[in-house]
Amino acid sequence: MELNILAFGIAKDIVGARKLRYRVAAHTRVGELLEQLQRQYPALQGLNSLKVAVNSEYVGHDYQLSESDEVVLIPPVSGG
């Protein structure tokens, strides 16, 4: 399936775009997506943390993605 991925902050710089169409196997979990992304973009491995939000909520590595999800890459936040 193809996912819509949004990237912010340094994650956007690393993947080179705010929005990404990204192909993964059906039933891919968040943890697997992150591994796949980290292989393709090794600089992601150097971050303090890399979280994922789906539809504006943080999700854990076990969350099973579906094509309609808006997947957001959340590198370490630094507001305030």
Next chain:
Amino acid sequence: MELNILAFGIAKDIVGARKLRYRVAAHTRVGELLEQLQRQYPALQGLNSLKVAVNSEYVGHDYQLSESDEVVLIPPVSGG
């Protein structure tokens, strides 16, 4: 000797004046002054606390008063 006493807050209401000329024995200490005042104005005994400042500094009961001191009666403060 005669002291100049200033009273604030409820202490002013109890002694009935902001400024008081008050006669005490020479070498009177703060603790003795307070006892004398509490005998004369028993309502002072009902306060949560009654401190004394001399020349704008808190002083303890052992402080020995002299005629040139500006003695201030400080009932429980409630600023803020």
Next chain:
Amino acid sequence: MSVSSSVWPLIYLTEMPLLPQQVIELVSDPACGGIDVFIGSVREHTQGRRVLRLEFEAYEQMAVKEMQKIADEACSRWPVQQIAIHHRTGTLQVGEIAVIIGVAAAHRAAAFEACRFAIDELKQRVPIWKKEVFEDGEVWVAAHP
């Protein structure tokens, strides 16, 4: 609650300059004895390097949602009357305000503790990112160990 009569929302993400007086008025209430306000602004130096400007970006819909959750959590943990959280995005110059949090409560302990909680949580979990721009480079704050 003073929300309904106000122009500004309690939870607010904006590119416009933030005004402490707005936040104070938003949370002020005759039932409250104490308001604690935290103002975070752009420092001119960070770890010895001179900052030219900051750039904030946010995942807006989620940032507002998380800010609202933090306000709700603070209200459930402390006896708080009103909380406002305003955060700015875009380019900020040194000295400009990035965030204002105002908490009104009947008693000051709750106001202090809830305000501290809110800014601590905001810095932990609200999806906002800050890039410090120096004369000789730029860095996404907190990105790397």
Next chain:
Amino acid sequence: MSVSSSVWPLIYLTEMPLLPQQVIELVSDPACGGIDVFIGSVREHTQGRRVLRLEFEAYEQMAVKEMQKIADEACSRWPVQQIAIHHRTGTLQVGEIAVIIGVAAAHRAAAFEACRFAIDELKQRVPIWKKEVFEDGEVWVAAHP
């Protein structure tokens, strides 16, 4: 330090209305990342009784001296850049501001802790007295057990 260029002193006892924006400007400094501001105002109810107004009186010279000592103590205990303490005297209506404390520091923990310290100490030892006036009487706050 921003004191010299300002109209208002950092430590200030006045019968005039207090303005949070003044205090914030007094302590603001490009070296500071965080400002914590505490605003204490007149509540409309206290222990279930409706307050008509408050009357504050101060032993002025000593009050200012104690406020200054508190600011100095806070500066020696926490890495704080600037502290302002403004307190009002005279008659205040419900909702009016009695005290504003502003603390600026490079990091927020110091700002929060020093501000909390300053208001706690002020309420303990600064010779200012508050009389609450109700419809059916008046009371000097904290005077009696």
